[in-house]
Amino acid sequence: MNKTILLKSRxxxxxxxxxxxxxxxxxxxxxxxxxxxxSKYVSVDPxxxxxxxxxxxxxEPFKLDEPIASAVVAEVVESKNEKFKKGDFLTGMxxxxxxxxxxxxxxxxxxxxxxxxxxxxxxLGMTGLTAYFGLTTIGEPKEGETLLVSGAAGAxxxxxxxxxKIKGCRVIGIAGSDEKIDLLKDKFDFDAAINYEKTDDMGxxxxxxxxxxxxxxxxxxxxxxxxxxxxxxxxFGRVVHCGAISLYNETEQPTGPRLETKIVKxxxxxxxxxxxxxxxxxxxxxxxxxxxxxxxxxxxxxxIVEGFDEIPQAFIDxxxxxxxxxxxxxxx
Amino acid sequence: MNKTILLKSRxxxxxxxxxxxxxxxxxxxxxxxxxxxxSKYVSVDPxxxxxxxxxxxxxEPFKLDEPIASAVVAEVVESKNEKFKKGDFLTGMxxxxxxxxxxxxxxxxxxxxxxxxxxxxxxLGMTGLTAYFGLTTIGEPKEGETLLVSGAAGAxxxxxxxxxKIKGCRVIGIAGSDEKIDLLKDKFDFDAAINYEKTDDMGxxxxxxxxxxxxxxxxxxxxxxxxxxxxxxxxFGRVVHCGAISLYNETEQPTGPRLETKIVKxxxxxxxxxxxxxxxxxxxxxxxxxxxxxxxxxxxxxxIVEGFDEIPQAFIDxxxxxxxxxxxxxxx
Numbered sequence: 001m002n003k004t005i006l007l008k009s010r011x012x013x014x015x016x017x018x019x020x021x022x023x024x025x026x027x028x029x030x031x032x033x034x035x036x037x038x039s040k041y042v043s044v045d046p047x048x049x050x051x052x053x054x055x056x057x058x059x060e061p062f063k064l065d066e067p068i069a070s071a072v073v074a075e076v077v078e079s080k081n082e083k084f085k086k087g088d089f090l091t092g093m094x095x096x097x098x099x100x101x102x103x104x105x106x107x108x109x110x111x112x113x114x115x116x117x118x119x120x121x122x123x124l125g126m127t128g129l130t131a132y133f134g135l136t137t138i139g140e141p142k143e144g145e146t147l148l149v150s151g152a153a154g155a156x157x158x159x160x161x162x163x164x165k166i167k168g169c170r171v172i173g174i175a176g177s178d179e180k181i182d183l184l185k186d187k188f189d190f191d192a193a194i195n196y197e198k199t200d201d202m203g204x205x206x207x208x209x210x211x212x213x214x215x216x217x218x219x220x221x222x223x224x225x226x227x228x229x230x231x232x233x234x235x236f237g238r239v240v241h242c243g244a245i246s247l248y249n250e251t252e253q254p255t256g257p258r259l260e261t262k263i264v265k266x267x268x269x270x271x272x273x274x275x276x277x278x279x280x281x282x283x284x285x286x287x288x289x290x291x292x293x294x295x296x297x298x299x300x301x302x303x304i305v306e307g308f309d310e311i312p313q314a315f316i317d318x319x320x321x322x323x324x325x326x327x328x329x330x331x332x
Numbered sequence: 333m334n335k336t337i338l339l340k341s342r343x344x345x346x347x348x349x350x351x352x353x354x355x356x357x358x359x360x361x362x363x364x365x366x367x368x369x370x371s372k373y374v375s376v377d378p379x380x381x382x383x384x385x386x387x388x389x390x391x392e393p394f395k396l397d398e399p400i401a402s403a404v405v406a407e408v409v410e411s412k413n414e415k416f417k418k419g420d421f422l423t424g425m426x427x428x429x430x431x432x433x434x435x436x437x438x439x440x441x442x443x444x445x446x447x448x449x450x451x452x453x454x455x456l457g458m459t460g461l462t463a464y465f466g467l468t469t470i471g472e473p474k475e476g477e478t479l480l481v482s483g484a485a486g487a488x489x490x491x492x493x494x495x496x497k498i499k500g501c502r503v504i505g506i507a508g509s510d511e512k513i514d515l516l517k518d519k520f521d522f523d524a525a526i527n528y529e530k531t532d533d534m535g536x537x538x539x540x541x542x543x544x545x546x547x548x549x550x551x552x553x554x555x556x557x558x559x560x561x562x563x564x565x566x567x568f569g570r571v572v573h574c575g576a577i578s579l580y581n582e583t584e585q586p587t588g589p590r591l592e593t594k595i596v597k598x599x600x601x602x603x604x605x606x607x608x609x610x611x612x613x614x615x616x617x618x619x620x621x622x623x624x625x626x627x628x629x630x631x632x633x634x635x636i637v638e639g640f641d642e643i644p645q646a647f648i649d650x651x652x653x654x655x656x657x658x659x660x661x662x663x664x
Contacts, residue, residue, distance in 0.1 A: 050597065058567055058597075058598075219592065222590065222592035223590070235390055241595040241596045242596065243596060244590075244592040244596060247590065247592065247593055248593075253589050253590070254589070255587050255588060255589055255590060256587060256588070256590045257586070257587055258555070258576075258579065258585070258586045258587060258588045259591075260551065260554035260558055260573055260576040260579065260604075261554065261576045261579055261580075262604075263573040263602060263604035264573045264575060264576060264604040264605070264606070265389060265390075265604070265606070266390075266604065267605050267609055268603070268604050269601065269604075270601070270602040270603070271599075271600070271601040271602070271603075272592075272594075272595035272596040272597070272598065272599050272600050272601075273596070273599050274596070274597070274599060277599055
């Protein structure tokens, strides 16, 4: 018995469970040089929405009627590759399948003694690295500056805020529930937090929380939150464009206030990135994140959903902000 | 007899000559440590429009009923400052007056033997430096890349394009008349040029001129030209936000397509600047520009209007693109 999840139709607007199809397939047999992997934890991430569009991009869009892929932690259940043995856990991009074979390329071993396996999909995986490289190389936070983070209770945002604190910033988070606001202040040590569900005037809310203005804005959401941040941005401000989840389900080109005059007058830098750009520095990033984690300077939160069949719904729930920290599906 | 030009009213939309007032004032007498200066060339620049607004900014707005100031080349007609002697020419920020006194702070001597005096307001002044530092430090053009420049026949754009050629780029300019297009191709050696007055679909025009896409966009105009450039921008593209002349006379916040999703997906950098940011490197910039000029690698164009009374109209004409290269008023 082996199951996979295919992209059945390209979502129109918000993804629906009917955009996905479960299919029974054969459990494959590894050839020489291959391993048989059993998916243990599957990462669901907002950026996957982009790959469901049929758009020319530097990453291939997912194909219709073919499996979706994301970061996974899987167990080696049979090995014909001398680099890996039965019982090892590997992580990397894998398909949404219970079982799959791989030649091991692009996969790396993870150590369940050093951190819980799910952490390799979050704080010690893509989202931790995204926070680390985005903030430090583009945001360049300096001691005493004000850092604003949207999607602050999410997998990336919660790490961004904590790194900001390590760098000596005043850190303000934006999130969507009182529970998340408490999490930001109590667990992650943010200096202030704004509940966007209870805020009519985001520009004013930011102004109140950041009376000296915003020096670095780490943006995970885009849209009107970005506009409000830009109302409060300081001269020489940096905007780290990590994501725009508020726009991913838009079906038409969204419009907003033009920023070019402000970008000139305030000497602003707005820069986007995807984590692959930093591929050759992953080891350094994981080393740094692991060391902060060990020293208790970084904490993390996970929302773990159980069961392979729950993967599509867990993905959809991201767009309603149902996760705190990293959303992960535990398969077994 | 001494005349000055005051800001009479803050322009609403496009500036009018009635926003300016000419006033007869006394010719001042220099005190110890001062020089009496006679304005010879006065620079008019689009950015002055911003200072006519009553907006909080890092530069003070011009005050109503007080003189406007811009870059000027002036002759020392009387000196009580040992650093300067009668007959010297100085440049720096000065008021729109025929005669004024100064203690010399912020002014530097220029050499009429090395270059025509007007050049110190253009290619060897703020606009040359703006082109040089904006392109090299933010645009970071690399050999073989495609550089797109708007306002390409203007004081900044024409220099940007030529520096792009020196750096080994394919250079495409956007300007507003056939005469300017000829200038770009024939005098400044641009590889291609687009007349926006004769183009219905700017996105397509850029695509045709830049089949490999745009790696660096040096933007002097903003608005729909920026949108069209963004349709053609390559992964890791850089946008140098130098100005947004198409928006300076807008009376309401203009809107346009949201760029945040594209900024993330294509790992773009959009960065603005004002030339003051590079103040501590001006000597280096003037040295480099002067050396290229001497070697014939840089050419320049000037539109010289004669007469102190023509300053307001010359400024207004910038918004109709009546200048080729640097717009300068020759007072005597």
